[in-house]
Amino acid sequence: MLIVQKFGGSSVADAERIRRVAGIIADAHAHGDGPVVVLSARGDTTDTLLENAGEITQSPHRRELDVLLSTGELGSVALMAMQLHSMGLDCVSLSGRQAGIFTDTVHGAARILDISTDRLHRELKAGKIVLVAGFQGVNENDDVTTLGRGGSDTTAVALAAALGASRCEIYSDVDGVYTADPRLVTGARKLDRIDYADMLRLALGGSQVLHSRAVEAAIAGNVELTLLSSFTRRAGTVVSSFAERPPVCGVTRDKAANKISVVGAAVDAQTLAEAVAVLADSGIVVFSGELHDGVCAVTVAPENVLPSLELIHRHFFS
Numbered sequence: 001m002l003i004v005q006k007f008g009g010s011s012v013a014d015a016e017r018i019r020r021v022a023g024i025i026a027d028a029h030a031h032g033d034g035p036v037v038v039l040s041a042r043g044d045t046t047d048t049l050l051e052n053a054g055e056i057t058q059s060p061h062r063r064e065l066d067v068l069l070s071t072g073e074l075g076s077v078a079l080m081a082m083q084l085h086s087m088g089l090d091c092v093s094l095s096g097r098q099a100g101i102f103t104d105t106v107h108g109a110a111r112i113l114d115i116s117t118d119r120l121h122r123e124l125k126a127g128k129i130v131l132v133a134g135f136q137g138v139n140e141n142d143d144v145t146t147l148g149r150g151g152s153d154t155t156a157v158a159l160a161a162a163l164g165a166s167r168c169e170i171y172s173d174v175d176g177v178y179t180a181d182p183r184l185v186t187g188a189r190k191l192d193r194i195d196y197a198d199m200l201r202l203a204l205g206g207s208q209v210l211h212s213r214a215v216e217a218a219i220a221g222n223v224e225l226t227l228l229s230s231f232t233r234r235a236g237t238v239v240s241s242f243a244e245r246p247p248v249c250g251v252t253r254d255k256a257a258n259k260i261s262v263v264g265a266a267v268d269a270q271t272l273a274e275a276v277a278v279l280a281d282s283g284i285v286v287f288s289g290e291l292h293d294g295v296c297a298v299t300v301a302p303e304n305v306l307p308s309l310e311l312i313h314r315h316f317f318s
């Protein structure tokens with residue numbers, strides 16, 4: 001059995017966290033699960049690299065910016081390989097190109113077109129743990145490209161689909177999908193499972209747990225995801241296709257658009273009306289409302305986004 005594991009930047013931000021993640025990887029290897037591991041850049045590395053570019057020019061060439069940004073993930077896989085080697089485990093770190101990830105030519109927001117798995121299968125057959133730099137690939141000109149926001153999640157899901165992995169585990173600093181961001185909303189509840197469709201709507205509505213591109217890739221490749229925390233060993237949230245979906249599964253915010261979305265199988269015009277009424281009772285003006293299949297949304301003033309998120313969540317989940 002083969003699994004793909006992905007660890008976000010906060011999970012590998014320092015040496016202690018790298019050692020913790022190495023333990024998780026070692027456990028999977030001991031159970032015969034491979035694994036293939038995708039890593040993000042450590043901590044704030046990507047932001048630092050963007051600042052470095054800004055010190056040179058305010059309009060960096062897109063190709064060269066992709067080359068620069070890709071080094072963050074390369075550093076992560078190299079350091080993780082060093083840690084695993086120090087534990088006596090055989091492993092290999094690979095760039096996106098070495099892992100056979102081919103993309104279109106859109107620098108900064110490339111899409112994966114194909115993955116050649118020959119090198120990956122060869123390394124796995126040799127009994128190695130394979131560490132792949134996320135967020136990157138190469139285009140038809142053999143130029144490095146980056147995948148944009150959520151790119152390492154997308155890398156992991158695409159690799160899982162290409163390799164026929166039994167599942168894909170996405171590790172971050174949150175132990176699953178909640179009915180709202182637990183860092184912002186009191187009483188947010190963790191979900192044991194969530195359907196692809198609902199996860200996609202939450203992602204499009206602003207949820208930071210999983211990027212919409214990664215969800216789309218999971219749907220296309222029929223890849224079961226498990227969202228976990230690298231800081232605890234608690235059970236996470238399974239993202240897959242389920243026959244039964246809750247009437248309302250979550251509330252999320254789009255900070256940039258000052259929008260609150262309610263997602264669920266039974267979300268309809270009545271749901272939207274209830275959300276507007278709850279806010280009106282607290283004196284919050286709703287500028288606009290939207291209703292689509294399985295999701296409704298309201299737009300409020302910037303200062304009312306967080307209070308609205310709390311009120312709407314309390315109404316549907318109290």
